[in-house]
Amino acid sequence: MSSARIEITELETDNIGGQRSKFDVIATILYICIDGSLKNHIVGKGNFSDSMTNHYISILLYNDLLSTYIDNENNRRTYYRTTDKGKEVIHFYNQIQRLFKIATPSSKNNNISGVQARSLGNTISSSAAQIVTKRILIVDDEADITSALKRGLEKYGFTVEVNNNPLSMLSGYEAGYYDLLIIDIKMPEMDGFELYQVIRKLDNRTKVCFWTAFEVAYEQFVKRFPSMNEKFFIKKPVTLEDLVDKINRITEDEKGSS
Numbered sequence: 001m002s003s004a005r006i007e008i009t010e011l012e013t014d015n016i017g018g019q020r021s022k023f024d025v026i027a028t029i030l031y032i033c034i035d036g037s038l039k040n041h042i043v044g045k046g047n048f049s050d051s052m053t054n055h056y057i058s059i060l061l062y063n064d065l066l067s068t069y070i071d072n073e074n075n076r077r078t079y080y081r082t083t084d085k086g087k088e089v090i091h092f093y094n095q096i097q098r099l100f101k102i103a104t105p106s107s108k109n110n111n112i113s114g115v116q117a118r119s120l121g122n123t124i125s126s127s128a129a130q131i132v133t134k135r136i137l138i139v140d141d142e143a144d145i146t147s148a149l150k151r152g153l154e155k156y157g158f159t160v161e162v163n164n165n166p167l168s169m170l171s172g173y174e175a176g177y178y179d180l181l182i183i184d185i186k187m188p189e190m191d192g193f194e195l196y197q198v199i200r201k202l203d204n205r206t207k208v209c210f211w212t213a214f215e216v217a218y219e220q221f222v223k224r225f226p227s228m229n230e231k232f233f234i235k236k237p238v239t240l241e242d243l244v245d246k247i248n249r250i251t252e253d254e255k256g257s258s
Helices: 008-013 022-032 039-046 050-062 084-099 143-155 166-171 192-202 218-224 240-252
Strands: 066-071 077-082 135-139 159-163 180-184 207-212 233-235
Touching: 022 039, 022 050, 022 084, 039 050, 039 077, 050 066, 050 077, 050 143, 077 084, 135 143, 135 166, 143 159, 143 240, 159 166, 166 192, 180 192, 180 240, 192 207, 207 240
Parallel strands: 135 159, 135 180, 180 207, 207 233
Antiparallel strands: 066 077
16 A cells, blocks of 8 residues: 555654644554564654553554564564554545645655554454453543543453543442452552552452553562552553453452452
């Protein structure tokens, strides 16, 4: 698809003040990952922060715009690759650019290779296929993350509710109603650790796990909650398929407790 040609430098400067819109950032990442890319290459080529990259990779994975593969010959490192659905987004991005008369320079032949991209939404692991409906509450101040994650998890049969404000979540919380709470650690009004401590005063049965896009040392996590197992800590970005497997293991383990 020749329409997938995008100049990365153009995406960095085509908005007033050099600020890129979310659509620009998404198109940039998808373009970088057309033939597969490590996360640190995305950071370098797109001039993004590590946390920003984690944030957008998560959104793209949950919307089937990126897939992952492991390079067994290169220290089993995780690569991100644009799916066919993601290539369509690039195509529409170019159409919008042309609509607003933002010229896309003709570059050297950079046609997309005929790679068969794996669709996470259609390729369900054997463990995920045996899901019994479970209620999950996601608390994260990033609305685009929670909406994408809600759509993704609902494809696997989960009942998902989201809340972008921990204080609002507490005001209507019902003990024992959910099978699992997924709580972001870094939130403006109340961090995930503080929220967890309040929840435990209201409900000591429902399982809770933390997730974050920031480099929070696991040693600090254990020091604050020494009785909590590592499986209750999830590092973004995580593929939807891996997250489903984690959720199943946590909710089906009667002995484990957070």
